[in-house]
């Protein structure tokens with residue numbers, strides 16, 4: 001079985017697997033083997049996904065004091081806000097968290113941004 005035109009292998013990029021030829025193994029005890037390697041050079045581009053069907057950018061706030069583990073929160077499940085597409089919404093969680101844990105005064109904003117990779121060219 002040969003690769004599709006251009007040497008592209010559906011199994012991935014780089015070196016392909018050696019393939020065994022067909023033969024009557026039981027009759028001769030000898031397995032004809034041929035090595036076949038596919039090498040593909042490709043140039044990839046990585047960029048923020050701004051397509052209309054891209055996942056939304058989401059925001060959350062996380063407590064840095066809870067993250068370092070030295071002074072756990074009263075509720076161990078309460079270390080990060082829920083995700084929101086509104087960057088200001090997680091900030092209200094911060095005020096609730098600091099109210100429940102007055103010594104927790106350091107926070108991290110977590111941003112989840114979709115990216116996409118696409119092949120610019122291959123040879």
Ligand SMILES: [Zn+2]
Pocket residue numbers: 063064065066067072073079097101104
């Ligand atoms: Zn905390």
